[in-house]
Amino acid sequence: MLLVVDVGNTNITFGVYDKKELVTTFRMMSKQPRTSDEYGISLRELLRLNHIEKKDIEGTIIASVVPGVMHSLTGALVRYIGTTPVIVGPGVKTGIRITSDNPREIGPDRIVDVVAAYELYGGPVLVLDFGTATTYDLVTEDGCFGVGITAPGIRISAKALWEDTAKLPEIEIKKPDSILAKETITSMQAGLVYGQIGQTEYIIRQVMKETGYENLKVVATGGLGRIIADATDMIQIYDRNLTLEGLRIIYEKNTGRKS
Template sequence: MILVVDVGNTNITYGVFKGDKMVSSFRMTTGTTRTSDEYGLELLALMNINNVDKDKIEGVMIASVVPKVMHALVNAIVKYIGKKPYLVGPGIKTGIKISLDNPREVGPDLIVDAVAGYEIYGGPVLVVDFGTATTYIMINEKGEFFTGVVCPGIRISAKALWQDTAKLPEIEIKKPAGILAKETISSMQAGLIYGQIGQTKYIIDKMKEESGLMNTKVIATGGLGRLIADETKEIDVYDPILTLRGLQILYEKNRRTKPQLKEFDNQNAPE
């Protein structure tokens, strides 16, 4: 079995794969002040609750967009799981070509989504990831990751509403009964959800139009992806574990070449 780790700005999501089948998944909040022992003990507890034997873990693959947690997290995995993890970054074998002006600026999460989208669904493919940020990336039929769009995620937009206004309350993010709201909470929910639906439709259509790839498959993933995908005919498939599947694919591509563990500049990270 292998352990894959998706370190996002809000949550750290773990997946355990046996071959190409995910047999377990669990998550914790992304805590930038945790020590390696805190990460390690919480990870062991989650593995135990989910009946995952740490001694059967053969390797670990991590993609992270939060460098500050990596020193402690990597040390935790080495100490408590007994494996030196592979990290998605420069030098890793992906099987796709990043045809952007500054390939090294591309986030590991986008690389993983691009690999998963292309390897699983073929090209051309457009992957929409509804995470802390909402990202749109396109990979053509040749396996070239050639463009991307980044927008504020639904939760970021929601926080801006209630943190930057004096009288708007913190609300649950869900689809209201309809857009014709009659009170504050459903008015906010309508603006957030229907606004995201409209944005999603427009960006997908515009990316297809400007690229000329009108037959592109559109795959959605991310925590709030199902909520939007169910309301958007432009999305062909909702795949909630696309990123974890991408990490598993990358592990298999790289396990024989053993890419170097990327060093992070984390002088202020907890030990």
């Protein structure tokens, strides 16, 4: 089995693959400092609760946008799982040609997402990840990735509303039935969600206009991506496990492991 690890700004998401089948996922908070022992003990217990033994894990791979956790997390995988992880970064085979001005500035999570979208759905493809930030990344028909747009995520915008204004409360992020809100909570929900829908549709249209890609596929992922994908016909595919799939694909490209 393969253990894939996506270290994001909010959560660390773990997935376990048996060949191409994703058999389980679980999460930890990434902002809570942990030693390698704490990571290792928690990870082994989470695997056990999901009926997976340490000996079942044959390989691991990590993509991380939080450098501060890497020493402890990598040490935990080596000591408690018995594997040295592949770490997504410069020198790792992806099957995608990065054509941006400074490839080293591109986050590993974005690379993993575009690899998965291109391998699974083909190009040209625009990949939307509704995470802590909302990102829009373009892969051409021949597998080149050099264009990306970054915007504040929905949660960042929501947090700014209730932390930086004295009278606005913390709210659940969901799409209200109507944009014509008549009280504070639904007015905030309407602004956040309908605003994100409007931003999303405009950016997709502008990318299509400037590239001339009339056949552009649009694939979304990320925690709040389902809300937006369900509200617009400009997103064709919502794949909640896109990042985990990308990690699996990159691991196979770098180790020769066959699914």
